Amino acid sequence: RELRWVRPLFWYITPDETAFVRGPLAADLRRAGFVDVSIEPFDWLHPSTPPALIAAVQGIGRILEATPLLREFAGSLAISARRSA
Numbered sequence: 561r562e563l564r565w566v567r568p569l570f571w572y573i574t575p576d577e578t579a580f581v582r583g584p585l586a587a588d589l590r591r592a593g594f595v596d597v598s599i600e601p602f603d604w605l606h607p608s609t610p611p612a613l614i615a616a617v618q619g620i621g622r623i624l625e626a627t628p629l630l631r632e633f634a635g636s637l638a639i640s641a642r643r644s645a
Contacts, residue, residue, distance in 0.1 A: 580637055594641035601625065601634035 582599035589597045604621030605614065624630050 582632070582637060585637070585639075589639075589641050593644055595644045597641040598639070600638045601631050601636070602638055603634055603636040606635065 582601065586597045586599050602625055604624055605617050609617050621634075625634060
């Protein structure tokens with residue numbers, strides 16, 4: 561969100577999109593009363609990936625998902641949490 565100069569470089573980013581960062585998101589969930597919060601980045605496959613490149617992008621994505629720091633730039637987050645009793 562804060563890197564507005566980057567937006568023109570990525571034609572597929574819509575004005576209403578926002579990036580979630582798992583640290584602050586986990587803190588927000590805990591403040592809202594959730595426990596056992598787990599947030600894992602995954603998925604480097606963009607919906608407009610040409611079919612011929614899907615297997616290659618998925619393979620590279622698996623490597624990136626296992627690489628500290630780079631994994632934080634994945635396209636999706638798997639979020640799991642539960643309300644405290």
